[in-house]
Amino acid sequence: MKIKVDPDKCQGHNRCKAIAPPLFDLDEYGNASEANGGAVPPEWEEKARLAVANCPEFAIEIIEE
Amino acid sequence: MTDVPPVKDWTSDWDHLDARWREDPYPIWDELREKCPIAHTDRYLGAYLPTRYEDVRAIAQDTEHFSSRRVIVRNVRPEPVIPTPPITSDPPHHKPMKRLLLPPFTVAEMEKLEPKARAICNELIDAFIADGSCDAAQQYTRHIPVKVIAHMLGVPDSDSDLFIRCIHEVLELGITDDEMLNKGLTDMTMYFMEKVAERKANPQDDLISRLMVAEVDGQKMDDDHLLGMLRLVLIAGIDTTWSGIGSSLWHLAKTPADRDRLVAEPELIANAVEEFLRAYSPVTMAREVVKETEVGGCPIKTGNMILLSFPAANRDPDMFPDPDKVIIDRQENRHAAFGLGIHRCVGSNLARLEMNVAVEEWLKRIPKFELSGKVQWSEGTVRGPRALPITFG
Numbered sequence: 001m002k003i004k005v006d007p008d009k010c011q012g013h014n015r016c017k018a019i020a021p022p023l024f025d026l027d028e029y030g031n032a033s034e035a036n037g038g039a040v041p042p043e044w045e046e047k048a049r050l051a052v053a054n055c056p057e058f059a060i061e062i063i064e065e
Numbered sequence: 066m067t068d069v070p071p072v073k074d075w076t077s078d079w080d081h082l083d084a085r086w087r088e089d090p091y092p093i094w095d096e097l098r099e100k101c102p103i104a105h106t107d108r109y110l111g112a113y114l115p116t117r118y119e120d121v122r123a124i125a126q127d128t129e130h131f132s133s134r135r136v137i138v139r140n141v142r143p144e145p146v147i148p149t150p151p152i153t154s155d156p157p158h159h160k161p162m163k164r165l166l167l168p169p170f171t172v173a174e175m176e177k178l179e180p181k182a183r184a185i186c187n188e189l190i191d192a193f194i195a196d197g198s199c200d201a202a203q204q205y206t207r208h209i210p211v212k213v214i215a216h217m218l219g220v221p222d223s224d225s226d227l228f229i230r231c232i233h234e235v236l237e238l239g240i241t242d243d244e245m246l247n248k249g250l251t252d253m254t255m256y257f258m259e260k261v262a263e264r265k266a267n268p269q270d271d272l273i274s275r276l277m278v279a280e281v282d283g284q285k286m287d288d289d290h291l292l293g294m295l296r297l298v299l300i301a302g303i304d305t306t307w308s309g310i311g312s313s314l315w316h317l318a319k320t321p322a323d324r325d326r327l328v329a330e331p332e333l334i335a336n337a338v339e340e341f342l343r344a345y346s347p348v349t350m351a352r353e354v355v356k357e358t359e360v361g362g363c364p365i366k367t368g369n370m371i372l373l374s375f376p377a378a379n380r381d382p383d384m385f386p387d388p389d390k391v392i393i394d395r396q397e398n399r400h401a402a403f404g405l406g407i408h409r410c411v412g413s414n415l416a417r418l419e420m421n422v423a424v425e426e427w428l429k430r431i432p433k434f435e436l437s438g439k440v441q442w443s444e445g446t447v448r449g450p451r452a453l454p455i456t457f458g
Contacts, residue, residue: 011409014172018335029167030414053397054339056405 009059219271308449
């Protein structure tokens, strides 16, 4: 599984970072981007789905491989 | 409380200052969502009220038709508008102003504040715990955000009462009373002018000093923008979180099963706080229609305001299954309590820190408690308990 944050949609709510800290990086304005090129270790897949489902801006996408 | 003529028909004459709205707005919004998802009123010089999540979201994201230059639905619309950037800014001015204010409010910055926030909560509890009862809204929740903000700004705790009075004048009395609005804003401006002048001579390690030298694209703010931004920090950061913490404790006081579960499983508190934010969202914003358009199939005409009810959106059954049930372990919760789109609340990380810490410290010290009298709710832009009588022990 991989994830992708749309930088035009993200408004820095930081819900993803709270739910799945290792999967996201934050910049100095609090906007998120996918960490490690979007790679999701298998043990974080459920949290990745929750991060997607809790993003108020619908900014995160899962890319199944 | 403000006296308004009672509402006879919520679809065509709604009024957010009506006593029924203040006591229990949720059935009103449910009825409107079914019958008339974008209601209109001729009060307040004309205003719409969307109650569906998707309509609230569409409006929040549409800065072309909906301006933020006025963010409170009021009886009069004075010109010129006194700006409190970036909340009252539209593109293209919004982004640089917001980028000046965001860095001091990141998660990492908030983590540094956590010990101070915990100490504030415990000092407040120390003062009433032996009594076996308290008004949690006046003795606890009210003081947490204002003390944390005073600490961030680098001003004395003792200025808290001044802040709370100014905000009451702006957000509640100011809806119908122009003089009060201007008084509240002027008092805040004078206050910050003095603090800025002190720091020009003698810079400090605090938020005021930090914003004085903050730059975007090599530019600092002029004094008008700086003072506006400092007013915003106060107006937006105090009643809102006071309300959020108060509604959380109100829920736990009347729901022993949830209270006991959070005492037993404190690791669930952060998730529960998100659910309290959804179900009891404190903040309703507004927009001004600046270009004719359509939302959810309804024509939207210029000259009207929009009461942008994030609290109503957060009770929409099309978005949240069982929206009127407070489910503290709800897993999927895309709530809009901090707004949507470019105006997402700058202080959302601060509000979350304060709500989590306030609930955690309360439950550690006061695990058993219940309501012991009538709750009194604020009115207008921010909804939360202003009297919350509780007994314990």
